[in-house]
Amino acid sequence: MVKVTKDLVSIIIPTYSRPVYLKRAIYSVLNQTYKNIEVVVVDDNDATSKYRKETEIVMTEFTENTKVKYIKHSKNKNGSAARNTGLKESKGYYIALLDDDDEFLPLKLEKQVEVLNKLDDSFGGVYCNYQQLLKGKITAKYKNIEEGNIVESLLLCNNSICGGSTLLLKRTVLQDLNGFDISFLRYQDWELLVRFFREHRLGISSDILVNIHMDSRINTVMSKKAILTKEKFLDTFKNDIAALNCEKQIYKRQWYTLGLSLVEANQNEYAKQCFKRAHQSQKLTIRDCLIIGLNWTNKYMPIKKVIKSILK
Secondary structure: OOOOEEEEEEEEEEEOOOHHHHHHHHHHHHOOOOOOEEEEEEEOOOOOOHHHHHHHHHHHHHOOOOOEEEEEOOOOOOHHHHHHHHHHHOOEEEEEEOOOOOEEOOOHHHHHHHHHHHOOOOEEEEEEEEEEEEOOEEEEEEOOOOOEOOHHHHHOOOOOOOHHHHOEEEHHHHHHOOOOOOOOOOOHHHHHHHHHOOOOEEEEEEEEEEEEEOOOOOOOOOOHHHHHHHHHHHHHOHHHHHOOOOHHHHHHHHHHHHHHHHHHOOOHHHHHHHHHHHHHHOOOOHHHHHHHHHHOOOOOOOHHHHHHHHHO
């Protein structure tokens, strides 16, 4: 059994097929003002892949750094499994998560540890605000203020927690939750958070403390799998959703936001399926339709025809 070290923050970085960004992520942790840290990099690439070889080359730079631990999966298992491996191999009282293409700003851990230590035991962790960047330029800033049990706001897509990279959680909480559900290939952070909010509250450090880089995400392939995973997520948590007073609105928002993501990925037929499901849950408003129209990229089809096909 791993001996937990008080006040130590373990930062788990799962990495897969993106070695070009990994060094930036690691250095953003090593450059934290909070120095009681360990970095656990979990290589989820297949052992014989080119990405494994490239990742190994990147990691040679940190061979002599005692704060960095490098673990290799024998084969690709998925991000949830990699995070669970990192949790198992880490020693921190606190656990922070970082995607391999994102980066912490220098005060991230210091401010979050300070906030969490002032909260009562009902709080299992804290999150922070963040900014999105594309090609090195800031494209959006997110400034949430909510804390406590914010599962309703999360499911309504009103609170952009942005998942793993903004979180600092107590190790004991993650262990009680049995880590991440490895059956989820998408929505891994949401899946964990819905279960988290059954027993715990989440605090907030209101500063922008994370850079979320969109360069590696803009060409993400989305397809029928995205719809199937959404179905799985909504079915898994149907009782949690039913317990809230806005069930229809949640289903609408879940399908509507996925539809917009699919439009952005030029998966227009799948997007229409999502918008139809959203409309069946709760009628789309004129504003909803205008937003669809503004985001629609399939220029050969008139917007009126698109909306008509969704609403019929």
